[in-house]
Amino acid sequence: MRRNWIFSVSLLSYVSIKLSLDNGLKMHFIPLIMSFCAIMSLFCLFGWRENKxxxxxxxxxxxxxxxxxxxxxxxxxxxxxxxxxxxxxxxxxxxxxxxxxxxxxxxxxxxxxxxxxxxxxxxxxxxxxxxxxxxxxxx
Structure with missing residues (x-):
């Protein structure tokens, strides 16, 4: 259950930040946050695929x-x-x-x-x- 929550929040954060960047939002720490969200999303996906x-x-x-x-x-x-x-x-x-x-x-x-x-x-x-x-x- 915890992994579902982490995945949902990180994926939604990544998508919303990406859309904000496309609309002209420029801040120097945004790529760091996007990288963290993408890593967390991928970590959850690979965790679900484990032992399949x-x-x-x-x-x-x-x-x-x-x-x-x-x-x-x-x-x-x-x-x-x-x-x-x-x-x-x-x-x-x-x-x-x-x-x-x-x-x-x-x-x-x-x-x-x-x-x-x-x-x-x-x-x-x-x-x-x-x-x-x-x-x-x-x-």
């Missing part, structure tokens, strides 16, 4: 366990996409829903492709040593 075993949580776990692979290989995958052309197309559509769906699909496809590339490279002992710098491991 849904497909969404398993996929988040898969991405979380393979962040090194995503970090290493996403750069090379992004080089294959014409980002300036994609950016011009997105800005010309004006449809925020299509933009959001497209960006989510692009991010997930790059993340999963990076995971597949990383797992494939880890299958080869030699490539694993070269790519991940495991030359000097004593194990």
């Amino acid at each position: 075993h849904t497909v969404f949580d398993r996929q988040l776990g898969l991405i979380g366990r393979n962040t090194l692979d995503i970090y290493i290989y996403h750069y090379f995958l992004l080089q294959m996409i014409s980002l300036p052309l994609l950016g011009k197309w997105i800005s010309s559509t004006g449809n925020y829903f299509i933009e959001g769906v497209l960006l989510i699909l692009l991010s997930l496809s790059i993340a999963y492709a990076s995971i597949v590339i990383g797992k494939t490279i880890k299958k080869s002992h030699w490539l694993d040593k070269v790519v991940y710098g495991r030359f000097f491991l004593i194990f």
Whole structure:
């Protein structure tokens, strides 16, 4: 019950402050309050998700366990996409829903492709040593 109250107050505070900023309110401590409200809201959301075993949580776990692979290989995958052309197309559509769906699909496809590339490279002992710098491991 306490978590519901904290979540409601922090989320409403964040939204109201954000709307006030859009209307011209300028104060130097406002970003600090907004950050605190956002952190409290996210903390409550992740607290509710704790010990859940849904497909969404398993996929988040898969991405979380393979962040090194995503970090290493996403750069090379992004080089294959014409980002300036994609950016011009997105800005010309004006449809925020299509933009959001497209960006989510692009991010997930790059993340999963990076995971597949990383797992494939880890299958080869030699490539694993070269790519991940495991030359000097004593194990």
